[in-house]
Amino acid sequence: MPQNKIQFQHGMSLSELINQYGTEEKCEASLQKARWPTGFVCPACGQREHSRFLADGHWYWQCSHCRTQTTVRSGTLFHASRLPLTQWFQAIYLVTQNKNNLSTLSLKRHLGVAYSTAWRVKHKLLEAMRQREARRLLNGVVFADDAVLGGEHAGKPGRGSENKAPFMAAVELDDNGFPQHVRFDPIADYKGTTFAAWAKRALHPDSHLVTDGCTSFNAAGAQVAAHGAIIVGNKKSSDLEPFRWVNTFISNAKTAITGTYHHFDFDKYRHRYLAEAQYRVNRRFDLASLVGRLVHACANTTPCPERWLRLAETEAS
Numbered sequence: 001m002p003q004n005k006i007q008f009q010h011g012m013s014l015s016e017l018i019n020q021y022g023t024e025e026k027c028e029a030s031l032q033k034a035r036w037p038t039g040f041v042c043p044a045c046g047q048r049e050h051s052r053f054l055a056d057g058h059w060y061w062q063c064s065h066c067r068t069q070t071t072v073r074s075g076t077l078f079h080a081s082r083l084p085l086t087q088w089f090q091a092i093y094l095v096t097q098n099k100n101n102l103s104t105l106s107l108k109r110h111l112g113v114a115y116s117t118a119w120r121v122k123h124k125l126l127e128a129m130r131q132r133e134a135r136r137l138l139n140g141v142v143f144a145d146d147a148v149l150g151g152e153h154a155g156k157p158g159r160g161s162e163n164k165a166p167f168m169a170a171v172e173l174d175d176n177g178f179p180q181h182v183r184f185d186p187i188a189d190y191k192g193t194t195f196a197a198w199a200k201r202a203l204h205p206d207s208h209l210v211t212d213g214c215t216s217f218n219a220a221g222a223q224v225a226a227h228g229a230i231i232v233g234n235k236k237s238s239d240l241e242p243f244r245w246v247n248t249f250i251s252n253a254k255t256a257i258t259g260t261y262h263h264f265d266f267d268k269y270r271h272r273y274l275a276e277a278q279y280r281v282n283r284r285f286d287l288a289s290l291v292g293r294l295v296h297a298c299a300n301t302t303p304c305p306e307r308w309l310r311l312a313e314t315e316a317s
């Protein structure tokens, strides 16, 4: 069973984390390599010639051409943070190696920091994950179904309800019918125009979309090469074999998110919580490399001020 191999893989142990990222120097070296893999590049003018000096315990790179001074953190997700990199890396470890999403309270306890600090760290990491995943286009045969956070599927005529947070789940299958990549996207409603906009954002134009018979999916299907609708009648699509994988991932994502967050939270920040679940699923084959890969993503993500992080999805987009 391929799923068992995934569940029982080694991942990264706590002692491996300490061994690789246990000191500020090791973390800084790792961040430096992720940010400038071929050596320093001035963020202001793009030149490589530079000098280095130590001030207030931090290394500064000074461009020989424009004299701009840079630390390895400035301009990245870690910009302006006073938290040691070792704690940032511990947070990256916890957020990637956990099966479920990670609550702010749990992160606060693990790191031994204030709740507000834990909130900022977590949402910045989630934002790096979201930006990474936003560009992903599913291709080939893609099964999609809508779902809600905070409640069961409401049934075909009255999909969703006012106090539920709807989202679209889609799974790309390989030639053997095994799942490869997934997307979980918040949706505002169940209109055809909404589904069409989702398809443009989430699917490669050459993909073949398979859905249930909900008419709004026709608008999504019109955006891609082919669309097949399986009429489910009185049954729920989750009872049908072709929808097995998409419903397994929906169920896992709901468990990962609703078991961790309160409703008011996932209603406002579901774009990030869904991305957190999606990021982990799409990298599930190699758990051990996840820490290094998220460090790389953070090194290449621009700073995210807290004011902006606190905007709901519709305000931020």
Ligand SMILES: [Zn+2]
Residues within 6 Å of the ligand: 042, 043, 044, 045, 046, 047, 063, 064, 065, 066, 067, 068
């Ligand atoms: Zn320069």
